[in-house]
Amino acid sequence: MDLAHIIALACVQGLTEFLPVSSSAHLVLVPVLFSWPDQGLAFDVATHLGTLIAVVSHFAVELRSMAHSVFRPSATDPGTLHNRRLVAYLIVASLPAIIAGLGLVHLIAGGWREPWVIGTATIGFGLLLGLADFKYRADDSHVEINLPRAVLIG
Secondary structure (H helix, E strand, O other): OOHHHHHHHHHHHHHHOOOOOOHHHHHHHHHHHOOOOOOOHHHHHHHHHHHHHHHHHHOHHHHHHHHHHHHOOOOOOOHHHHHHHHHHHHHHHHHHHHHHHHHOHHHHHOHHHOHHHHHHHHHHHHHHHHHHHHHHOOOOOOOOOOHHHHHHHO
């Protein structure tokens, strides 16, 4: 894999990570479209790690406040309880992805990286996102996160 491919795929990751599309899918589909060799799962994980570092850096103040609420809670700070709940909900919502990732690692590393699987899944999830957007577009109310919603998100 040459430097131009690395830069191109890193840009694809950065541009697609925060859109309602699969950046993981794009990391597989772009090499197929340009007839590049598959960079492999390790490279994909590295680009996602880079994204994680960027997100943690961007939200450092909020994450520090949340961590402070968990490890040094203040009885007088009204945000302490909210932040502690938010941390719990983030953990609950992350567990299904962690469990699925660990349980399905052989499929993810193998057959699920096939372009037809990714294309089919992208179309299917695109339709689901479109349906959700259509259904809830008029609902501009602020929805508070709670435990059942955190489980559903996960």
